[in-house]
Amino acid sequence: MSLAFQYHEKKSFMHRIDPITKVVWMMCISVLVFIYESAIPQLILFAVMLLTAILLANLSFTFVIRGIWIMALFSIGFFIIQTLLVPGETVVYSIGPLVIHKESLDFATAITFRILTIFTSSLIFVATSDPRDIVISLTQKLKIPYRYAYSLFVALRFVPTLESEAKIIEAAQKIRGVGKQKGLKNKIENLKRFSLPLLMGAIRRVQVTANTMESKGYGAYADRTYIRTINFSKQGILFAGAWITLTVCLVVLRFI
Amino acid sequence: MEPIIQLKNVSYTYEDETEPVLKNLSLEIYKGEFVLIVGPSGSGKSTVCQTFNGIIPNVLEGTIEGEIKVDDKDVLNLELKDLSTSMGLVFQDPDAQLCNIYVEDEVAFAPENLKVHPDEIRNRIVDSLEKVGMLGFEHRKVFELSGGQKQKVGIASVLAMKPKILVLDNATANLDPQATKDIFDLLKVLHQDYGHTIVVVENKIDDLIHLVDRLLVMEDGSVISAGSPQHVLENSIDKLTEMGLWVPEISELCVRLKEIGFNFNQFPISVEDAVAELKGRWEVNKLVEKPSYNDESISDAITVKHLTYHYPNGTKALYDVNFSIKKGEFVAILGTNGSGKTTLVKHLMGIISPPKGSVFVNGKDIHKRDLLEMTDHIGYVFQNPEHQFVADNVFEETIYSLKVKNKVGRGHELPQEIIDEGNKALNMINLLDQKDKHPFVLSGGEKRRLSVVASLILGQDIVILDEPTTGQDYASATKLLELCHDLQSQGKTVIMITHDIRLVCKWANSAIVMNNGQMIFNGGVKELFVQDHVLKKASLIEPPISQLAKALSNVQLKQGIITIDQFIQTAERVKEAL
Amino acid sequence: MGETVKVVQSPKKKAKANRFTTVDIVLMAILAIVNGVAMTYLAMLNQLLTALGGPILTSITLGLYSISGVLAAYIIRKPGAALFTLTLAGVVQILSGNPNGLISITAAVTDGLGVELGFALFRYKRWDWLSVSVSGILAVPVWFVISSFWFGYYKWGMSILLLAFGVRCLSGIVTSGWLSKLIGDILVKTNLLKGFKIDKDRKAKEVK
Numbered sequence A: 001m002s003l004a005f006q007y008h009e010k011k012s013f014m015h016r017i018d019p020i021t022k023v024v025w026m027m028c029i030s031v032l033v034f035i036y037e038s039a040i041p042q043l044i045l046f047a048v049m050l051l052t053a054i055l056l057a058n059l060s061f062t063f064v065i066r067g068i069w070i071m072a073l074f075s076i077g078f079f080i081i082q083t084l085l086v087p088g089e090t091v092v093y094s095i096g097p098l099v100i101h102k103e104s105l106d107f108a109t110a111i112t113f114r115i116l117t118i119f120t121s122s123l124i125f126v127a128t129s130d131p132r133d134i135v136i137s138l139t140q141k142l143k144i145p146y147r148y149a150y151s152l153f154v155a156l157r158f159v160p161t162l163e164s165e166a167k168i169i170e171a172a173q174k175i176r177g178v179g180k181q182k183g184l185k186n187k188i189e190n191l192k193r194f195s196l197p198l199l200m201g202a203i204r205r206v207q208v209t210a211n212t213m214e215s216k217g218y219g220a221y222a223d224r225t226y227i228r229t230i231n232f233s234k235q236g237i238l239f240a241g242a243w244i245t246l247t248v249c250l251v252v253l254r255f256i
Numbered sequence B: 001m002e003p004i005i006q007l008k009n010v011s012y013t014y015e016d017e018t019e020p021v022l023k024n025l026s027l028e029i030y031k032g033e034f035v036l037i038v039g040p041s042g043s044g045k046s047t048v049c050q051t052f053n054g055i056i057p058n059v060l061e062g063t064i065e066g067e068i069k070v071d072d073k074d075v076l077n078l079e080l081k082d083l084s085t086s087m088g089l090v091f092q093d094p095d096a097q098l099c100n101i102y103v104e105d106e107v108a109f110a111p112e113n114l115k116v117h118p119d120e121i122r123n124r125i126v127d128s129l130e131k132v133g134m135l136g137f138e139h140r141k142v143f144e145l146s147g148g149q150k151q152k153v154g155i156a157s158v159l160a161m162k163p164k165i166l167v168l169d170n171a172t173a174n175l176d177p178q179a180t181k182d183i184f185d186l187l188k189v190l191h192q193d194y195g196h197t198i199v200v201v202e203n204k205i206d207d208l209i210h211l212v213d214r215l216l217v218m219e220d221g222s223v224i225s226a227g228s229p230q231h232v233l234e235n236s237i238d239k240l241t242e243m244g245l246w247v248p249e250i251s252e253l254c255v256r257l258k259e260i261g262f263n264f265n266q267f268p269i270s271v272e273d274a275v276a277e278l279k280g281r282w283e284v285n286k287l288v289e290k291p292s293y294n295d296e297s298i299s300d301a302i303t304v305k306h307l308t309y310h311y312p313n314g315t316k317a318l319y320d321v322n323f324s325i326k327k328g329e330f331v332a333i334l335g336t337n338g339s340g341k342t343t344l345v346k347h348l349m350g351i352i353s354p355p356k357g358s359v360f361v362n363g364k365d366i367h368k369r370d371l372l373e374m375t376d377h378i379g380y381v382f383q384n385p386e387h388q389f390v391a392d393n394v395f396e397e398t399i400y401s402l403k404v405k406n407k408v409g410r411g412h413e414l415p416q417e418i419i420d421e422g423n424k425a426l427n428m429i430n431l432l433d434q435k436d437k438h439p440f441v442l443s444g445g446e447k448r449r450l451s452v453v454a455s456l457i458l459g460q461d462i463v464i465l466d467e468p469t470t471g472q473d474y475a476s477a478t479k480l481l482e483l484c485h486d487l488q489s490q491g492k493t494v495i496m497i498t499h500d501i502r503l504v505c506k507w508a509n510s511a512i513v514m515n516n517g518q519m520i521f522n523g524g525v526k527e528l529f530v531q532d533h534v535l536k537k538a539s540l541i542e543p544p545i546s547q548l549a550k551a552l553s554n555v556q557l558k559q560g561i562i563t564i565d566q567f568i569q570t571a572e573r574v575k576e577a578l
Numbered sequence C: 001m002g003e004t005v006k007v008v009q010s011p012k013k014k015a016k017a018n019r020f021t022t023v024d025i026v027l028m029a030i031l032a033i034v035n036g037v038a039m040t041y042l043a044m045l046n047q048l049l050t051a052l053g054g055p056i057l058t059s060i061t062l063g064l065y066s067i068s069g070v071l072a073a074y075i076i077r078k079p080g081a082a083l084f085t086l087t088l089a090g091v092v093q094i095l096s097g098n099p100n101g102l103i104s105i106t107a108a109v110t111d112g113l114g115v116e117l118g119f120a121l122f123r124y125k126r127w128d129w130l131s132v133s134v135s136g137i138l139a140v141p142v143w144f145v146i147s148s149f150w151f152g153y154y155k156w157g158m159s160i161l162l163l164a165f166g167v168r169c170l171s172g173i174v175t176s177g178w179l180s181k182l183i184g185d186i187l188v189k190t191n192l193l194k195g196f197k198i199d200k201d202r203k204a205k206e207v208k
């Protein structure tokens, strides 16, 4: 899987909403998944996420599935372990020494879908938010000094460069015979052989990049101007407001 | 006239170092001038460029003395932000100097930092991109651009600060000849039409020298000569060559011609100059043309038949390629960026597994052969030597493949033969006395040579090199080619991808030219340069000497004249014409 | 003639010694991603892990997630380097559509705080095996508690939890702490880190 950012330029309700509002929305979701430990509410939340992805974010079902399938695989293993390890009372099924309890099944389902829901909401956020807008909201709305916020651009900018470099190093070393030797010690050596050139190539650029940035006035003033601006929209405020209200109500209901 | 850049007795020592890098250096650059700085690696060219805009001493600290004035500002007593609008600096590595994701943001980056009003920035984006010919690329991602396009964006991004001075430090080193020429043409326009003052540091100056007003030569931290390019080249070309610098081929020729009694009104530095001077005094039509050496009895090292390849994403990278390479040949593979050169040699090595019946090495089909097994037959040298380094010191690096092959594990004692073999190889490249150093601390040229011998330690009889001379000065490029030549005279087959036409002409016997995945030429190097349609199609830039020979000849040449020696030889027959 | 000798080490700069310079910021950005890139390409690593096998597998490599933070701190040697690098790494992970959204950013931040605390205990003055071990280990506990609630581990029973915790601490020391020091020491020898505090400290030591 590539580390390059997964923003998909499209038009949709979620695309139009600014990143901060979406973060608020994500936080609501996190709170909600956290207060329930049984399957039904978690399944409902997950369904809501899927609908949001398809209806509000204009993402195709296949895109969502492709985005979460690794996580889904992971969850299956997780589900099994949870089912077996979490204690319970009502026996549903048993094979030999393995006993499956209703409570553990319920709990495992809940936790598994908790993970999938969080993951889908994050996928929606990522696919609908231009990284530029994220950085700009950090500085314009959250008042984080742009010198620091900008590091996110630098990081994202160099991901593809490093990835192609990593590919080349892998091939170059294979040709030298790396990988022919067996044994744990050699495997560890190989890790070093791979990581060092990658790291050195990257660090060699650091000084040049920093100098270029400085000579282009980076950090010259405490603030700067922007050719893009971020505005909270009415739609966004309504959307976030609705979610906050819903979350507060459900939390109150749950703990009364 | 007032100088726009003025350095007076500047000495500078990097922080924590003892030796000064700039020593009592003085120089002046005038408004509207186009100045070229040359000098051997490590002579302080980059250091001096960074004093112009205050990176030194504001960011890179250290001890500095003397006086630096740029655009009437006292560099040593001002902050970086007061200086950055006077000049823009473009560096060698296009990847390192672009820190934004989108082209538009990259160009807007500097003015945004300098708090220019957004409306004004919008105008500047259009302006700067238009100047460099990249209008319409605003919303493209930086990392998807080609190297040449990246450098143009780099230039646009400094133009957006509206600087009076533009400084390019080795900015074309990683580009193919066509992209390099595009950048030089752009500089010409910026200089002549927009009146920018331009300072360029460059290695390969054949296509640039005739554009510049003044040439400065640096050695060991000071400027040792300065003047018009004609003047400097005429008087100190030997010195420049001795310092290991690239000099224009035409000037090299003219110095030789002077030795055999020619006089020039004005010392030629470009093909046009030389044509003007030599027209009517030198004829190239009496050359006896020998066919290229071609012995049918020698068997093929590599044969390629009907090779076609698409990358998984659908890119058509090779289309019906057919050729064979004889044992002991020195073959250059030429073509523009993206024409399929690397893809082709990856098939020869088996990094990409070729289909059945398409690639034969020493007569055997390599279809489905294991990559590790192929390393017994072919040594493959990647473009960046560091990528291939696997050991902690130079000696271990050299013998690594031998150890793997003979299964000498950790803790085993090294057999004497392996030690001898390693020492012999290191001796050949003069690195024996540095055998305990970490490979990463060697100089660029040394790293490169080490990677060649380390790749060939198994005694493979075919070696493939992917762009081995990029960005090196003349001295270290020549050393590397001498090494390849030695290998060739030991009977090995050398296959080299390169953009360096002058080196090809001097060292290679034959050439394969790729264009859009198709092979459009396969034959002797001399024949290549008389095939104008091939040159044009593959945007190969002819070596100056060949251009000159063509211009001076009134018959259609059957073979190009591609080295200075060949050119001079035509003189044996025209001495009487002097 | 210009006889001005300027030794650039103005008092203003000295006062700012603990502020991040642009080079620091760029280095942290690079370190924040290099780890992730390496991990995605390290098929070798996976082989190694499968060889070791078992369900404790995830715990064994856990230290690797905080290595970029320890390394950044070890090179830059200023307060905040570890926290900043790890937070950034977390954000990049999210944007690449990779792990679990707010979960991973929380993990990144808690790891960062732990490492930061480790070096702070030594008042950012000690940079040796001990301080990197402490920092490596401190990346573990907070996230361990949070994650056992997130993922519902807390229902597993004490002995399993303690075992997992032990493995994670060990992993923190070795694959995060020690490994960072090893890498940092190799890098500084190759002269790539000129200008960073780690290089200055090394030179100062050599003079002694």
Ligand SMILES: Nc1ncnc2c1ncn2[C@@H]1O[C@H](COP(=O)(O)OP(=O)(O)OP(=O)(O)O)[C@@H](O)[C@H]1O
Binding pocket: B014, B015, B017, B021, B039, B040, B041, B042, B043, B044, B045, B046, B047, B048, B060, B170, C194
């Ligand atoms: N940041 C630095 N700290 C210490 N020494 C440095 C630094 N940068 C460069 N040097 C040293 O200063 C000297 C001059 O380097 P500089 O980069 O200016 O040379 P150059 O003429 O540009 O060489 P090249 O043609 O290889 O680019 C070299 O010996 C180099 O090792």
Ligand SMILES: Nc1ncnc2c1ncn2[C@@H]1O[C@H](COP(=O)(O)OP(=O)(O)OP(=O)(O)O)[C@@H](O)[C@H]1O
Binding pocket: B176, B311, B312, B313, B315, B316, B317, B335, B336, B337, B338, B339, B340, B341, B342, B343, B344
């Ligand atoms: N891994 C890949 N996946 C998809 N397409 C690729 C891949 N590598 C190269 N290509 C494409 O295949 C074509 C040939 O590329 P190749 O690298 O062989 O060119 P080249 O002649 O070596 O260029 P250069 O001078 O830039 O090294 C190009 O269009 C390139 O974009």
Ligand SMILES: [Mg+2]
Binding pocket: B045, B046, B047, B169, B170
């Ligand atoms: Mg330089």
Ligand SMILES: [Mg+2]
Binding pocket: B341, B342, B343
């Ligand atoms: Mg190539």
